[in-house]
Amino acid sequence: MWQEILPNAWECILSHIRSFEYSQKNAVLAPVAALGFGGMLVYWMRSRQKIKTIEMGDGWWGSGERALKGKEDESIRPFKIETSDKEIEDLHRRLEQARTTAPHLEGAAFHYGFNSSYLQKVVAYWRNQFDWCKQVEVLNKYAHFQTTIEGIDIHFIHVKPSYVPHGRAVQPLLMVHGWPGSFYEFYKITPLLTEPARHSLNEGDVVFEVICPSIPGYGFSEAPHQKGFDTIATARIFHKLMNRLGFKEYYLQGGDWGSRITTNMAQMLPQSVKGLHLNLVFISRQGLRRMISVMLGAYVPWLVGLTREDVQRTYPFIQKNIYELLRESGYLHIQATKPDTAGCGLNDSPVGLAACILEKFSTWTDKSFLHKDDGGLESKYSLDELLTNVMIYWVTSSIVSSMQFYKENISKDPGLTADARVGVYVPTWIAAFPQELVHTPRVWAKDIFKNIITYSYMPRGGHFAAFEEPKLLAQDIMHFVRKVEQL
Template identity: 60%
Template sequence: MWLEILLTSVLGFVIYWFVSRDKEETLPLEDGWWGPGPRPPTQEDESIRPFKVEASDEEINDLHQRIKKARITPPLEDSHFHYGFNSNYLKKIISYWQNEFDWKKQVEILNRYPHFKTKIEGLDIHFIHVKPPQQPRGCTPKPLLMVHGWPGSFYEFYKIIPFLTEPKNHGLNDKHVFEVICPSIPGYGFSEASSKKGLNSVATARIFYKLMLRLGFREFYIQGGDWGSLICTNIAQLVPRLFGFTKRDVELLYPVKEKIFYSTLRESGYMHIQCTKPDTVGCALNDSPMGLAAYILEKFSTWTNAEFRNLEDGGLERKFSLDDLLTNIMLYWTTGTITSSQRFYKENMGQNFLAIQHERMKVHVPTGFAAFPCELLHVPEKWLKVKYRKLISYSYMPRGGHFAALEEPELLARDICKFVGLLERQ
């Protein structure tokens, strides 16, 4: 069971070992209310409002004061990242955060793309909507919904967006040009958190589908990793009208014992906590910037490459800049959303997961999958085809791990274009 839960958490795909009906089923397109109190009798305001990220001196001063008072436990000798985040390297992170990191400058970067908010099912939903700067010749930009996961944010997509909206300027075929919509999952970043229990991936999928309808798109492409891939799968199950082991499989799966041990034991501790008592650890993380940074950045180390745990600095700066990493941290810190983001685990996995309706359903929407070699657990094409009946594109990526859009934006953009090309030729 834990292997299947891990696969869902990491990739958003559950591997089915039992035979189920192959008919096309859909999830009911229901409704919900997640705001405080009962649903008001008046119709919900459906306006789309511009939004701007802001930074205040007060929040920066508060952050610096908390960092100054941080208490650090020395690491064991030669422990690297084997016991979690190495506190010697954490001192460097904290020093950079306090003395060199410029949050106001990063806010300017965040505001380079247009931000918006709109009320859906009682919640203020935040999203960025990026259109090509120039109308492409001979084609209409394709709407693409991109959904993040935990512990990421909409900021993960900032490096891939130029490849999708301006492909010709970045060495890609300009036949496929996109306008990109990146929402924040409710309870993450600038999207309002639910006031009620039960907001899971299906409810989020329905909210994001309503968002796309509100933007004028009845058909669109979807892409996601981590929770994002499960949410995208649920969208396909809600409205499907939208759209064998190889040698390499064996290489990526071997040795099975080490892979399963690594995935289910070494990297799943956070999941046990967040599936059961997210508010408890949330109290600590929401109060300590140092604790929040260690908790999240450890994932950006070991989920990017398992071998990075053998390094004193966790290999973080081999793939990411400290500015990018701390900007993601700040999106949790300044909005106070680490606790609400962790509740998403309990709402989705704090019960009999395989008894949930959408996990028993197959997907009949054309699907593409990018298998990054450093992902926590490899999923062979044959396994995916059991659930995703129209898997038309499966790519063995040459490098990359869990945070693909931030780590390898060009590789992922090329694979998205490859999938769209295959689909449009059908």
């Protein structure tokens, strides 16, 4: 193709130059015209360059060999969460027989992990007041489905608006959770997105149908049976899911692992992704330019593109980006190396599982909750909400497979992964919540995300944005989609 285009383009340029040269009146303009047309050609050539993407590929994560399984069942099957007296009786027995935890140190609050005194309160509520049957009804209020992709059953909820104002298009939105969350994180934000006018949101001109899958190995999605299942494999499966649902173009939203999965989706099939909304940004590449930015940012932030808000959230750098991160990331090293060893205890003990999961919902929601005896848990959530998320892990025995996801993604050199050198060119909107574990300024995010439409400094909220601040996040997503649609 280039062999045909380039000679014609240059011939066009030369013909214009010759016409100017033959006219004395325009002789002075000849070099200017050549430069102008040459610049236009270079710009056009660059704009026509193919964007580098992650190869779509294919995979097989079922048990045994794919060749022996025959054609995959591509049907979308209704799914319903169920429970039984036997399941509940087993849980109650384990809660009753749990060994008494060691007394907490005076004044320790949540500095040593989950406060054992408050844990006893949680366990007592779980045993005597929490109604799992009632929460199963809550979970089933949205339509659940399963479909088989690459050998494993993928679970998702699919919520469509009950009413769409005349002339308004419904935008498909895939929302992806992380660890130790689940699809349940999106239960409070979903009605705000599918029925915005009913919930008094000003952005009612944007209406969504929401698809929330469970990451394979989490909750009601089958765990991979083969090694190597990472975020890129997840991204491919979720693209196949959206295609199977009949969507050719769609919006994506994610935080935690959901952020990396949806980012990989944008890197893999940018033509299918209308826009990418993130409430956490992963930046793995660290170079000399970043080091200089960090060093100068505290003194002359304007020189390296940092805002006043960036400075407040990033400095003192050692404290906020090393000490605090080390304090909150001990689990990560365990899960990225020997997840099965740590996971077997959590899979056997509901009390241990609750302590592990709920501790993250404390300090990841607000760093200051570290100083509270109850971890501040009930200031943003109810115990019913928190224990429902724990129960999703418990009844599916998915804590080990969810932890294995860390080993599959983190035990590799990040510079050698398929997505390491691939930029994100789809329209991107970043919502930076002030209590997030790490803050990534816009100027740093631009190293990967080449088309940031807007960067929002959110007024409050932390890691579990959809669960904590559903209205704030819903409004931000609506602003984003409306802006992209106008563009």
